[in-house]
Amino acid sequence: MKEPKKNRRSLVIARKVTLKFLLVIALLSATAVAYASQTGYFWGYLPNGDTAWLWCGSGGNYWTRCDTGSCAPGESCPCYRCETSECQDTANYYCDLYAY
DSSP, X not given: OXXXXXXXXXXXXXXXXXXXXXXXXXXXXXXXXXXXXXXEEEEEEOTTSOEEEEEOSTTOOEEEEETTSOOXXXXXXOEEEOOSHHHHHHHHXXXXXXXX
């Protein structure tokens, strides 16, 4: 017996919404656990072992990548700011989303 088309569409939509909800919850949880300082937030480890930091504040939002592990708040290890428009757009998005 075939399912009605309407039920299949509803199931696909429900799965997509559930997946997006779970991804947002995972990002929120990771951000809350990895809170680093007043304006710099530890975002995660990159595949090569470097760390990604999200910076939010009145001076602007941006991402940095730091070599060799963690660093950031004082940025004593080599850290590099991502200057592309894509980096800027995602930094603005996440800073607004989490109201940093």
